Amino acid sequence: MNTIDRQIMGDLTKRFLENRLAKARAGIYPLANLFFFITMRCNAKCSHCFCWEDLNIGIPEPTLEQIDTMARTIPKIRILILTGGEPMLRRDMPEICDAFGKYGNVGEIKVNTNGLAPDKIEALATGFKAKYPETALNFQLSLDGLEATHDRIRGIPGNFEKVIRSLQIIYEMGRTMPLLTTDVLTVINAENWHELDELNQTLHERVGHGLNHGFELVRDVRTTAWNIPEAIRESGVGPKNMAAPPVESFPKIADALRKINNRAPFKANPYIIHNLAQLKMLENGKPQFKCRVAGQAVGVIYSNGDVAACEFTKPFVNLAKYNHDFSALWHGPEATARRTQITGCHCIHGSFHGKAIEYSALGLAKTAGLAL
Ligand code: SF4
Ligand code: SF4
Secondary structure (H helix, E strand, C coil), X not given: CCHHHXXXXXXXXXXXXXXXXXXXXXXXXXXXEEEEECCCCCCCCCCCCCCHHHCCCCCCCCCHHHHHHHHHHCCCEEEEEEECCCHHHCCCHHHHHHHHHHHCCEEEEEEEECCCCHHHHHHHHHHHHHHCCCCEEXXXXXXXXXXXXHHHHHCCCCHHHHHHHHHHHHHHHCCCCCCEEEEEEEEECCCCHHHHHHHHHHHHHHCCCCCEEEEEECCCCCCCEECCCHHHECCCCCCCCCCCCCHHHHHXXXXXXXXXXXXXXXXXXXXXXXXXXHHHHHHHCCCCCCCCCECCCEEEECCCCEEECCCCECCCEEXXXXXXXXXXXXXXXXXXXXXXHCCCCEECCHHHHHHHHHHCHHHHHHHHHHHC
């Protein structure tokens, strides 16, 4: 185990024990990750997009005033994920990040972006870090394959090079600015599964060896979730035009993921355990790690103010009912009732299943095994 692996395992184990203790005291895990859809506008046309039906149809966006109230009233969390749609399309992105920076309730702001606006990304990073050097800022860039594959899946010629540019900018800035990072997320699907390793090698060459490269499997509530009660099951979450990789490809995908993890500067990565478990789940439909986090450690706020435990279950209340006071909502009767309804389902959704690995003793043991 190298020094980074030891530090990661130490942090994971500490968090695991703290979370267990907090749950024993309060009955639920403390909120750690919050997904906030700040717009449903988007300038890409990805064939694997799971929310394509909601894009560019005029769904309302939270105002700065509402965001400010929310930022003030959320509990202290580890990661706020600003997503959409394409969050960088909001002209007031600096002010939105500012709202979360100034109250200090968020350990890290993560911006999920398609990377089409390298200049805006650079300006946001420069402005935010000058003001909030102690708050971590991360840009998670989507990259779905080598140049031809990525641009075809995204429906935007030239998208690949813009992502590389965005990555290079933040990676370089991160060498001198503390707590500024970037990483890549690749959604594994029927069109790109064969080039995962080559894509990773390209990233090492063109961006840097320290870049974190994560993976997800294309998600679809119809085919990648099981036993969600019908009354709360969300419909229409899934791609318009993209299949999962064929089952015959799974051993090759698993090999590529292991190879990529061995190339990374650290090996203790719960997400690889999650990816391997996703493949097993897709193959046999059986649960691998219990979903312990949806509606407890992880939550979702949509751009119209609706709040959900996860993206595969329906929203249970709107922030407007609580005047945008998030903590009041999260401990209110609707949230409590929803938690009692989601105990028996399982799914491959990475934001929840991937996180659940960290809340499982088996997940921690397997993660440690990777690093040995
Ligand atoms: S996946 Fe993201 S970038 Fe692509 S169309 Fe959907 S919201 Fe836009
Ligand atoms: S994230 Fe958890 S609660 Fe939501 S559908 Fe998946 S298993 Fe069920």
